[in-house]
Amino acid sequence: MDKPDATKTRLPETGVPTEALLADIDARQAREPDVHGARLFGLVYPTGRHDLEELVLAVNNRYLFGNALNPFKFPEVARYEGEVIAMTGGLLHMPDGGGGSMTSGGTESILMSMKVNRERALARGVERPQILAPISAHPAYAKAAHYFGMELVRAPLDARYRADVNAMRGLIGPSTAVVVASAFNYPYGVMDPVAEIAAVAAEHGAGCHVDACVGGFVLPFLEDLGYPVEPWDFRVPGVTEISADVHKYGFAPKGASTVLHRDADWFGHQYFVFSDWPSGLYGSPGVAGAKPAAPIATAWAVMQSLGRSGYVDIMRTTMDTVEKLQDAIAGFDGIELVGDPIGPVFAVKSDTVDLYAVGDVMDDRGWHVNRNMDPPGLHMMISPAHATVVDELIADLTDAVVHHGESRGKAVRYS
Ligand SMILES: Cc1ncc(COP(=O)(O)O)c(C=O)c1O
Structure with a gap:
């Protein structure tokens, strides 16, 4: 975690103009993952539904x-x-x-x-x-x-x-x-x-x-x-x-x-x-x-806005993404699901592939894939918006499984 910005740790003597403040906030937010980008797994649950977000904002x-x-x-x-x-x-x-x-x-x-x-x-x-x-x-x-x-x-x-x-x-x-x-x-x-x-x-x-x-x-x-x-x-x-x-x-x-x-x-x-x-x-x-x-x-x-049918529709497309991803994973030698996951959250483990090293490659490509400690492996939490990136995700994962080096030993943390 970065230290607080030393110029911002004191209440300013006079207020900062709104335009400057928002520019500062935009610059800072740019250093955080894009919550709409579908490259995070867990923490946020983007739907990709602009209409729903407009409603939430209103x-x-x-x-x-x-x-x-x-x-x-x-x-x-x-x-x-x-x-x-x-x-x-x-x-x-x-x-x-x-x-x-x-x-x-x-x-x-x-x-x-x-x-x-x-x-x-x-x-x-x-x-x-x-x-x-x-x-x-x-x-x-x-x-x-x-x-x-x-x-x-x-x-x-x-x-x-x-x-x-x-x-x-x-x-x-x-x-x-x-x-x-x-x-x-x-x-x-x-x-x-x-x-x-x-x-x-x-x-x-x-x-x-x-x-x-x-x-x-x-x-x-x-x-x-x-x-x-x-x-x-x-x-x-x-x-x-x-x-x-x-x-x-x-x-x-x-x-x-x-x-x-x-x-x-x-x-x-x-x-x-x-x-x-x-x-x-x-x-x-x-x-x-x-x-x-x-x-x-x-x-x-x-x-109220989604209703039962809205949730069912979203879950249908989410599970399509999950199944596509899990089918691709089933094709990797030596990598398997942990237990029998029922929905959009699952983990993978392997006795032969260094999944932490695979995770490092995914990190380098801008995917925030979580690690599991026991059994050692990767953890995925699929959101509806992942439907838009699933092909790219599978391509990167496939490449990472084939072409990875030594793991950098990134700490496994709950995230
Ligand atoms: C199964 C389960 N229970 C409880 C929680 C805690 O929820 P929160 O982070 O909203 O406090 C989580 C968070 O991921 C969870 O996955």
Whole structure:
């Protein structure tokens, strides 16, 4: 990371004119990856849909300065939030009695769910509640354990890179507050056996959180398209919470996730309420106090604008790109997919090809391909806009597999 510009670390004595500021910002932004360029994999999810972006910009302009903290002052923002929760709940078959809220992102959704599960365990007398999660689960569970004084117990994966249910059976105990399943996970795009994990959790009176931060706005549409999708949402008995991010494959700008609870009563445990100060009752269902209104309004608008058929169409073209890319990869000697990825996220591994060196060549050609550490390899998260560059991507990848040197040993970092 570059150091801050020394000329910019002090508040200027007098303001910088707008034109100069924007020129400076343009110059700085030019040093960052183009979020529309379809050369990033993950972090951003470009659709290539100009009309959708225009809508997002228009709604963003209207709500940029709003604050969702106080639903009485911004009642329509509160209603957008309720409607996003209801629409997402409908997609994921949340029962009528369920509830939830929007948060700033997948991490906060997971944090809030873990907090609720901690309360649930404390209420039944557990002293140090545990989170039982597969090693492929997102670091947000470790963060939750760290923040909330919980213990993270990690389960190994089976030979197909899914959470090993038998191992989970051996690790669950009276202190387990919640068991985690990913639908699907980040490292490999592989589904955990949600129904089996939820059953183990239910047998022990523990909650079951399904992390659908990535999959929540993918799997319902894959199901519509006729892909075989194992049951994973609230239709599965024992699933108590689901996180699903609108700011990933829901195609809303950053700052929009949902956390849903089967039981509205437990949703109540998300709230922190305090009135013992001079300014009266204060309450909020998440980590944030002041809460940006624009991500809520834009998420609502994107969902309304696309509708189910819009998402299905986008997922169809995205999966066409995925399949084209995976067919090309299947033709490379010694390179294979890790496990059985279900959707637009997958990883590749190899015993014979130095994939980090392949990644270096791709970097040199302007592709921001992520690395995986275990197994060593490359990680890809395909967005709709990759459809426009897939032939170039395959050509570069093919060339990189054939003509690569020694790996430069770039650090493998979550990105
Ligand atoms: C499976 C999964 N869960 C949770 C998260 C966390 O989401 P966020 O980065 O929005 O906090 C991610 C992020 O990539 C993820 O892939």
